[in-house]
Amino acid sequence: MQRYSIWSLARNALTGHKNWQAAWRHPEPKPHYDVIIVGGGGHGLATAYYLAKEHGITNVAVLEKGYLGGGNTGRNTTIVRSNYMLDDNAHFYEHGLKLWHQLSIDLNYNVMFSPRGVLNLVHSDAARDAAKRRGNAMRLNGIDSEYWDLETIAKKIPDLNVSKNARYPVKGGLMQKRGGTARHDAVAWGYARGADARGVDIIQQCEVTGMMMEGNRIVGVETSRGPIKAGKVGIAVAGHTTQLLNMAGLTAPIESHLLQAMVSEPIKPTLDYVVTSGAAHLYVSQSDKGGLVFGGDIEFYNSFSQRGNTRTLEHVTAAMISLFPRYAKLRLLRHWGGIMDMSMDGSPIISKTPRDNLFLNGGWCYGGFKATPASGWCFAHTIATGEPHPLNAGFTLERFERGYAIDENGAGPVPKAH
Amino acid sequence: MMLIPCPWCGERSENEFTYIGDARRQRPDTSALDVSDETLKAHSDYVYLRDNPKGWHQEYWQHTSGCRAHFKVERNVVDHRIRASVKADEELPSFPEGR
Numbered sequence: 001m002q003r004y005s006i007w008s009l010a011r012n013a014l015t016g017h018k019n020w021q022a023a024w025r026h027p028e029p030k031p032h033y034d035v036i037i038v039g040g041g042g043h044g045l046a047t048a049y050y051l052a053k054e055h056g057i058t059n060v061a062v063l064e065k066g067y068l069g070g071g072n073t074g075r076n077t078t079i080v081r082s083n084y085m086l087d088d089n090a091h092f093y094e095h096g097l098k099l100w101h102q103l104s105i106d107l108n109y110n111v112m113f114s115p116r117g118v119l120n121l122v123h124s125d126a127a128r129d130a131a132k133r134r135g136n137a138m139r140l141n142g143i144d145s146e147y148w149d150l151e152t153i154a155k156k157i158p159d160l161n162v163s164k165n166a167r168y169p170v171k172g173g174l175m176q177k178r179g180g181t182a183r184h185d186a187v188a189w190g191y192a193r194g195a196d197a198r199g200v201d202i203i204q205q206c207e208v209t210g211m212m213m214e215g216n217r218i219v220g221v222e223t224s225r226g227p228i229k230a231g232k233v234g235i236a237v238a239g240h241t242t243q244l245l246n247m248a249g250l251t252a253p254i255e256s257h258l259l260q261a262m263v264s265e266p267i268k269p270t271l272d273y274v275v276t277s278g279a280a281h282l283y284v285s286q287s288d289k290g291g292l293v294f295g296g297d298i299e300f301y302n303s304f305s306q307r308g309n310t311r312t313l314e315h316v317t318a319a320m321i322s323l324f325p326r327y328a329k330l331r332l333l334r335h336w337g338g339i340m341d342m343s344m345d346g347s348p349i350i351s352k353t354p355r356d357n358l359f360l361n362g363g364w365c366y367g368g369f370k371a372t373p374a375s376g377w378c379f380a381h382t383i384a385t386g387e388p389h390p391l392n393a394g395f396t397l398e399r400f401e402r403g404y405a406i407d408e409n410g411a412g413p414v415p416k417a418h
Numbered sequence: 419m420m421l422i423p424c425p426w427c428g429e430r431s432e433n434e435f436t437y438i439g440d441a442r443r444q445r446p447d448t449s450a451l452d453v454s455d456e457t458l459k460a461h462s463d464y465v466y467l468r469d470n471p472k473g474w475h476q477e478y479w480q481h482t483s484g485c486r487a488h489f490k491v492e493r494n495v496v497d498h499r500i501r502a503s504v505k506a507d508e509e510l511p512s513f514p515e516g517r
Contacts, residue, residue, distance in 0.1 A: 310419045
């Protein structure tokens with residue numbers, strides 16, 4: 001792998017930028033791999049990277065039906081945080097946040113991680129109590145969290161409507177300063193480059209169409225580029241998890257729902273933090289290019305369409321304008337949709353499955369992007385050792401029927417939480 | 419924007435409706451005092467598991483901002499076309515394979 005540095009930049013600048021190597025190869029699939037990862041998004045590529053780096057397993061293929069990072073990795077609002085209350089989620093996402101803080105150095109690839117702080121607004125006394133309780137739970141778990149009162153928020157975020165007469169009157173907010181944003185594409189590309197350099201074959205335009213089984217054991221996959229044998233198969237295809245599991249004769253506690261996000265035209269720096277509001281169904285941050293990147297809730301009906309509907313578009317922009325009235329003058333540049341694996345408790349699944357040698361990573365609901373490093377790290381451990389790491393031991397497929405749902409919202413068995 | 423055909427009110431904007439979910443799931447009878455393990459498993463599957471097909475999907479909607487009735491719709495979850503809607507206690511018509 002050609003290392004990126006100030007020296008390589010200078011050297012290539014002096015030679016007319018003609019000698020940069022491709023960041024990864026485009027190999028033909030081999031007939032057999034020790035591990036096949038289905039899905040070339042951030043999670044699949046991170047899994048391959050950590051399989052090679054942490055576990056020395058390099059005879060690995062990542063199969064992607066489209067192009068790298070073309071699914072939900074390229075369709076989110078790039079928010080990174082670990083402000084969870086329940087232990088299973090808190091320790092997992094905090095491990096991820098620690099990986100985020102080292103990721104650019106680890107990958108030798110600038111993922112543009114920007115720990116600018118994530119603020120969850122509260123709009124009622126009850127929400128304030130819940131936020132403080134969550135903040136206390138986080139601090140007990142060793143995770144940074146602080147409560148911001150209204151005066152602090154009004155000073156730090158002058159664009160925010162803090163009037164008492166606002167549709168969503170702001171009472172305060174829970175701030176996690178170590179959270180922030182990262183460049184989503186760079187995460188996929190950085191992991192791809194790091195995995196490829198360690199010998200992983202990244203095979204794009206290769207759709208998995210079936211599972212090869214011997215009894216209860218998975219021995220390979222059928223693909224649009226022919227059959228490929230494998231010692232172990234890991235699924236990391238959030239959005240189509242149920243379709244892949246169906247190929248192995250399994251049903252999942254997951255529905256696929258549509259989530260859209262949008263970005264405004266670029267403006268000068270105006271919003272220093274990631275600001276979210278559960279009551280208004282909004283999260284917004286300003287990208288390095290200056291656009292306001294924002295989104296809200298899923299559309300609340302099953303969908304595989306990958307395009308947003310106008311009802312939610314209107315709802316989300318209305319929430320945005322009520323909280324930030326001055327953004328009403330901005331024009332929308334783009335909006336897009338992605339297909340979420342909505343699990344039945346709002347928490348993910350990184351787990352063994354009822355089929356031998358088949359492993360599952362899915363059920364990410366709205367929150368998969370921030371989990372990318374921790375997800376890959378834990379999934380690699382689970383595949384390499386055959387058993388989950390303590391960090392993902394709770395994220396099993398069978399927790400639902402066993403009564404161990406990880407229900408952060410206390411919402412019951414509905415595929416709507418996050 | 420989807421236009422959803424309510425069997426009572428006709429085609430109305432999706433803004434008036436609330437999605438309820440998969441209409442093909444059947445709640446198993448758990449009224450027996452001594453419920454068998456099979457019934458418990460069936461009940462857990464009913465609560466948590468979804469077929470989640472990529473294609474035609476039979477689902478309940480409620481006309482929340484209209485007549486408030488629940489009813490059944492068959493909708494394609496890839497392109498959001500709706501090909502049938504009936505009252506909640508009626509059966510959706512069967513269609514030939516494919517589109």
